[in-house]
Amino acid sequence: MGEFLADIYPWTKSLHIMSVIAWMAGLFYLPRLFVYHTEVVGSGNETDDLFQTMERRLLKAIMNPSMISTWLFGLLLVLTPGIVDWSMIWPWVKGLSVILMTWFHMWLGGRRMDFVAGTNTLTGRRYRLMNEFPTVLMLVIVFSVVLKF
Template identity: 75%
Template sequence: MSGFLADIYFWTKSLHVISVITWMAGIFYLPRLYVYHVEGYEKRGVERGSEMDLLFQRQERLLLKAIMNPSLIATWIFGLALVFTPGIIDWSLIWPWAKGLSVILMTWFHMWLAVRRKDFVNGTNTLPGRRYRIMNEFPTILMLIIVFSVIMKF
């Protein structure tokens, strides 16, 4: 390994891991906020436009815009820097392809969550809390694929 990316490899890898941790924290928490938001409507009589509804919307917006979006961008930047670091990835193996597909699917899930936030803002959410609970398992499965792929390098 030689060159600029090789010289900063450990910095890049560290920043990638930090970005992934913050992104995943948001990916796991935002659907849970949606569950509480929906159940507030369904079970607790929270009115759309009420202080509680606006509080949920504010928390969801800040989590997405201030934590998740920057973390997503940083994860991709540092991840791609690792991909282009010479000698790091053996493309003849399955693991980089499994990880890459899983990261693309995780990014899709992130975008799906962003669209759902707009549904809450517009008052057009039709999904029940149970659906958000079920969807919250999707990133867990992807995380398992990513971690096992990278660690075991199958």
């Protein structure tokens, strides 16, 4: 299996990067939709329904599949011989950051359900602040992988 993974390494890495880009786009955009939903739209009207549809489709059609493919291709990279040196710090930092990114993804899914139930209590300011979380994690991940500290 190791030789096969080594042979397809460029493909796996390419698909992993594309998956991460799609996932990050959703992680940046969904909280921004929540800001507008909270500050401008309100609840119980046609625009609320429109925003709920946009949020659901973003999460279900883009974010969930890209998160799953990010994990899949990332795990294949981890299993590829010679790619990860577990005696270094960077793979552990990246792994923890990816787990935190996945937690944030799930947290956003919970907030979407709050909008569906009409029970959102967070402010637009709070969503703006939370929107910085994936940015910080992205910086940690990229620096750890590229610099291999």
